[in-house]
Amino acid sequence: MLKLTGAILIIGTSSMIGFMLAERLKERCRLLRVLIRLLNILKTEINYRSGLLAEVFTRAARVVGDGKIGGYLRRIAVNSEYGSDYNFVELWDGFLHEKGMAPLSEEDIEILKELGNYLGCTGREDQLQKIAIAQARLESNLEAADLDQMRLVRLYRYFGFAAGAVLVCLLL
Numbered sequence: 001m002l003k004l005t006g007a008i009l010i011i012g013t014s015s016m017i018g019f020m021l022a023e024r025l026k027e028r029c030r031l032l033r034v035l036i037r038l039l040n041i042l043k044t045e046i047n048y049r050s051g052l053l054a055e056v057f058t059r060a061a062r063v064v065g066d067g068k069i070g071g072y073l074r075r076i077a078v079n080s081e082y083g084s085d086y087n088f089v090e091l092w093d094g095f096l097h098e099k100g101m102a103p104l105s106e107e108d109i110e111i112l113k114e115l116g117n118y119l120g121c122t123g124r125e126d127q128l129q130k131i132a133i134a135q136a137r138l139e140s141n142l143e144a145a146d147l148d149q150m151r152l153v154r155l156y157r158y159f160g161f162a163a164g165a166v167l168v169c170l171l172l
Contacts, residue, residue, distance in 0.1 A: 035138060
C-alpha cells in the first residue's frame with residue numbers, strides 16, 4: 001500500500017510539473033497578445049491625444065482588457081504624475097519584472113525595456129516609431145511562441161507523466 005501511494009505521488013507530481021510547464025507556454029502567448037494590444041493603445045494615445053504620460057497610462061489601463069496589467073499600468077500612471085519623485089524608466093522596469101510577467105522570455109523583456117527608455121523622453125514621432133518597432137518584434141516573438149505552444153504543450157504533459165512512470169519503475 002505504501003509503494004502504491006508513493007508511486008501515485010511521484011507520477012502525480014511529475015505530471016503536474018509537465019502541466020505547469022505547458023501552462024507557462026500558454027501564458028507567455030497570452031501575455032504577448034496583451035502587450036501587443038497595449039503597445040497599439042499607447043501608439044493611438046500618443047498619436048492622437050498626446051497628453052502627459054500619466055494620462056496616457058491611465059487611459060491605457062482602462063482599455064487594455066487585462067486586470068493584472070491594468071493594475072500595473074495604473075500604478076505607473078499614479079507614480080509618474082507631475083511632481084512625482086519616480087523615474088519613468090525605473091517604473092517601467094518594475095512593471096516588466098512583476099510576478100505576472102515571469103512567463104515572458106528574456107528577449108521579450110529586453111524589447112520592452114528598450115522601449116521604456118524612449119517613452120516620455122523623446123518626441124512624439126520618435127516614440128511612435130519605437131513603439132511600432134517594438135510591436136513588430138513582439139509580433140514576431142508571438143508567432144514563434146505560438147509555434148512552440150502547438151509543438152510543446154502536449155510534449156510537456158506527456159513527458160511529465162512518462163518521467164514519473166519511469167521513475168516509479170526504477171524505484172520498484
